[in-house]
Amino acid sequence: MISTDFNVKELGEKNIKSPLHPTFHPDGLSYRFIENDRVLMDSSFDKLKQSLKNGESPVSFEKAGPHRHLFFDPEHTKVAIVTCGGLCPGLNNVIRSLVYQLHYRYDVNDVIGIQYGYEGFINSYNHPVIQFTPGSVDKIHLFGGTILGSSRGKQDAAAIVDKLVELNVDILFCVGGDGTLHGAHIIQQEVERRNLNISVGGIPKTIDNDIDLIDKSFGFETAFGIASEFIRFAHNEARGAYNGIAILKLMGRNSGFIAAYAALSVQEANLVLIPEMDFDMDGPKGFLNVLKKRLENRHHALIVVAEGAGQKFFEGESFEKDASGNKKNKDIGIYLKERITEEFKSLNIPVNIKYIDPSYIIRSAPANANDSKFCALLAQNAVHAAMAGKTDFMVGHWNHLFTLLPISVAVAKQKKIDMNDELWWNVLETTGQPVSMINK
Numbered sequence: 300m301i302s303t304d305f306n307v308k309e310l311g312e313k314n315i316k317s318p319l320h321p322t323f324h325p326d327g328l329s330y331r332f333i334e335n336d337r338v339l340m341d342s343s344f345d346k347l348k349q350s351l352k353n354g355e356s357p358v359s360f361e362k363a364g365p366h367r368h369l370f371f372d373p374e375h376t377k378v379a380i381v382t383c384g385g386l387c388p389g390l391n392n393v394i395r396s397l398v399y400q401l402h403y404r405y406d407v408n409d410v411i412g413i414q415y416g417y418e419g420f421i422n423s424y425n426h427p428v429i430q431f432t433p434g435s436v437d438k439i440h441l442f443g444g445t446i447l448g449s450s451r452g453k454q455d456a457a458a459i460v461d462k463l464v465e466l467n468v469d470i471l472f473c474v475g476g477d478g479t480l481h482g483a484h485i486i487q488q489e490v491e492r493r494n495l496n497i498s499v500g501g502i503p504k505t506i507d508n509d510i511d512l513i514d515k516s517f518g519f520e521t522a523f524g525i526a527s528e529f530i531r532f533a534h535n536e537a538r539g540a541y542n543g544i545a546i547l548k549l550m551g552r553n554s555g556f557i558a559a560y561a562a563l564s565v566q567e568a569n570l571v572l573i574p575e576m577d578f579d580m581d582g583p584k585g586f587l588n589v590l591k592k593r594l595e596n597r598h599h600a601l602i603v604v605a606e607g608a609g610q611k612f613f614e615g616e617s618f619e620k621d622a623s624g625n626k627k628n629k630d631i632g633i634y635l636k637e638r639i640t641e642e643f644k645s646l647n648i649p650v651n652i653k654y655i656d657p658s659y660i661i662r663s664a665p666a667n668a669n670d671s672k673f674c675a676l677l678a679q680n681a682v683h684a685a686m687a688g689k690t691d692f693m694v695g696h697w698n699h700l701f702t703l704l705p706i707s708v709a710v711a712k713q714k715k716i717d718m719n720d721e722l723w724w725n726v727l728e729t730t731g732q733p734v735s736m737i738n739k
Contacts, residue, residue: 305358305359305360305361305704305705305708306361306705307361307684307689307690307691307692307703307704307705308487308689308690308691308692308705309370309687309688309689309690310370310496310498310688310689310690311370311496311688312370313366313367313368313369313370313687313688314368314370315368315369315370315371315372315373316367316368316369317332317365317366317367317368317369317686318373318404318405318406319332319365319404319405331364331365332364332365332366332367333362333363333364333365333366333683334366334367336362336364337359337360337361337362338359338360338361338362338697338698338700338702339357339358339359339698340357340358340359340360340512340697341357341358342698360512360695360697360702360703360704361702361703361704362700362701362702362703363680363683363684363694363695363700363701363702363703364680364683364701365683366683366686366687368687369686369687369688370496370498370686370687370688371469371470371498371685371686371688373405373406373407373686374406376405376407376409376469376470376686377409377410377411377466377467377468377469377470378397378401378407378409378410378411378468378469378470378471378472378685379410379411379412379413379428379463379466379468379470379471379472380394380397380398380410380411380412380413380431380447380471380472380474381412381413381416381417381419381420381447381471381472381473381474381475382394382416382445382447382448382449382474382475382504383416383417383449383450383451383473383474383475383476383478383479383482384416384449384451384475384476384478384479384504385449385451385476385506385662386443386444386445386449386662386663387476387504387505387506387517387518387522387662388443388506388517388518388521388522388661388662388663388664388665388666388667388670389504389517389518389521389666389670389671389673389674390444390445390447390449390474390504390518391436391439391440391442391443391444391445391446391665392440392517392666392670392671392674392675392678393474393502393504393517393674393677393678394412394431394436394439394445394446394447394474395436395437395439395440396674396675396677396678396679397410397472397678397681397682398410398431398432398433398435398436399433399436400678400679400682401682402432402433403433404679404682405682405686407686408432410430410431410432411428411429411430411431411466411468412428412429412430412431412446412447413426413428413447414426414427414428414429414447414448415447415448415449415450416448416449416450416451416452416475416479417450417452417453417454417459417479417482418450418452418454419447419450420454420458420459420462420463421454421455421458421459421462422458422462428466429446429447440665440666440671441665442665443663443664443665443666444663449475451478451621453478453482454482456482456485456486456488456489457489459486459489460486460489460490460493460495460497463486463490463495463497464495468497469496469497469498470497470498470500470685470686471483471486471497471498471499471500472500472501472502472681472685473486473499473500473501473502474501474502474504475501475502475503475504476503476504476505476507476510476516477505477509477510477710477713478625479501479504480501480503480510480693480706480709480710481706481710483499483500483501483691483706484499484691484706484707484710486499487499487690487691487706490690491691497690498685498688498689498690499690499691500681500684500685500689500690500692500693500694501692501693501694501706501709502517502677502678502681502693502694503516503517503693503694503695503709504516504517504518505518505519506518506519506522506550506557506661506662507519507550507551507552507553507554507556507557508554508556508557508714509552509553509554509556509713509714509715510709510710510713510714511709511710511711511712511713511714512695512697512704512708512709512714513695513696513697513702513704513709513714514695514696514697514698514699515673515696517666517670517673517674517677518662518666518670519556519557519560519670520667520669520670520673521664521665521666521667521670522550522557522661522662522664523556523557523560523561523564524564524667525657525660525661525664526547526549526557526558526561526657526661527561527564527565529547529549529561529655529657529661530547530561530562530564530565530567530568530601530603531565531567532655533545533546533547533601533653533655534565534567534568534601536653536655537599537600537601537653538599540599540651541598541649541651542594542598542599542643542648542649542650542651543598543599543600543650543651543652543653544590544594544599544600544601544602544639544650544651544652544653545600545601545602545652545653545655546602546604546632546635546636546639546652546653546654546655547568547601547602547603547604547655547656547657548604548605548606548630548631548632548654548655548656548658549561549603549604549605549606549657549658549661550605550606550658550661550662551573551574551605551606551607551608552574552606552607552625552628553574553607553713553715554573554574554575554605554607554713554714554715554716555571555572555573555574555575555576555605555607555608555716556716557605558571558572558573558603558604558605559571559573559716559722559723559726561603562603562726562729562730563725563726563729566729567601568601568602568603568729568730569593569597569600569601569602569730569731569732570586570589570590570593570600570601570602570603570730570732571602571603571604571726571730571732572586572602572603572604572605572608572609572631573604573605573607573608573716574605574607574608574610574715575715575716575717575718575723576608576718577611577737578609578735578736578737579736579737579738580609580612580638582738583738584733584735584736584737584738585736585738586736587638587639587642589732589733589736590602590639591642591643591646591648594648594650602635604631604632604635606628606630606631606632606658607628607631608631609631609634609635610628610629610631612631612634613629613634616629632654632656633654636652636654639652640652673696676701677694677696677701680694680701680703681694684703689703691705691706691707692704692705692706693705693706693709695709
């Protein structure tokens with residue numbers, strides 16, 4: 300039997316014939332309707348053989364795509380879109396693609412935008428809704444950020460659902476990361492408690508690529524692509540001075556994917572520090588001694604550090620929290636600069652240190668071509684699912700196919716780099732840094 304943990308909820312029977320054409324016509328599109336098809340979680344042949352041998356159905360996700368029949372009547376369907384959390388390349392692409400797919404493929408013409416995240420549903424903020432048309436979103440994909448604005452922090456789910464009812468919304472698309480998706484799940488629970496036929500769908504947005512059970516999230520590729528350019532620039536800075544050291548801090552609160560991918564793409568970084576790794580600062584195997592040996596051999600060094608790395612060095616200090624309740628990391632880049640300066644001054648070794656933090660530049664950039672395409676396909680599949688009455692779902696991507704996941708499953712834990720997996724070993728080979736910088 301298929302694990303019920305991976306089954307996506309449905310609002311009811313699909314009794315309305317889809318306006319999409321099932322077969323090719325010279326004046327139309329060809330659609331292959333998705334009915335009960337699934338995507339294997341583990342695609343290895345040995346795993347499949349073992350499942351069949353045991354008489355078990357292999358663990359799988361629901362395959363995303365168009366349905367032959369719909370739950371919602373397009374002519375009488377109203378859709379709302381909200382973007383939440385930090386900025387990320389591709390937000391405007393997703394908004395534009397949702398509007399286009401709804402209007403041109405499903406003939407849904409009543410689409411609104413909720414401004415400034417979930418607070419846009421709360422009347423006391425006085426944020427007016429935006430009426431979307433294909434013309435109003437025609438050029439927004441050329442710009443970074445989000446035309447709707449965004450915000451962090453929890454809002455009252457009951458008040459949000461009250462607003463959805465007041466606006467006569469049938470489908471709500473929530474575009475955001477872990478906190479946003481948690482919020483979408485809570486909204487859906489309130490909708491379900493009231494027995495309302497409102498579909499709530501999530502489109503995962505996290506520049507850190509840390510949402511579980513999906514290959515990647517939109518914006519990540521653009522982010523590490525831009526970060527790789529900063530690695531080139533930082534490398535030039537390091538090489539431009541005797542014992543030059545460049546410290547480049549990149550995004551990655553709990554996961555180091557941007558730092559790892561960017562370092563692999565350029566292969567100029569000498570040390571990569573990420574949240575998943577433990578390392579000592581002092582001692583014979585510690586970071587400072589490794590850096591010292593690097594300078595003795597090559598007289599320059601480039602350090603790439605994810606924002607969440609080395610937080611153990613701030614133990615005992617008080618940590619603030621952002622509006623979403625996430626602990627704000629201390630600035631590991633500044634800490635490294637100060638410790639390196641102190642260490643080499645005590646050794647009477649001259650160093651020239653440059654600290655670079657391009658985080659806000661990266662996250663507000665427009666999406667690159669591949670991310671733009673990915674955003675469009677995520678949005679198209681989100682519309683297919685919602686129009687068919689799927690709810691409490693998140694659109695994912697796994698084994699080169701688009702999937703649907705229950706939101707609660709997708710946000711159960713964060714994806715992190717496995718320190719024993721191929722990705723991290725590739726980073727170690729590229730940088731030449733020690734396997735461990737722990738003294739024990």
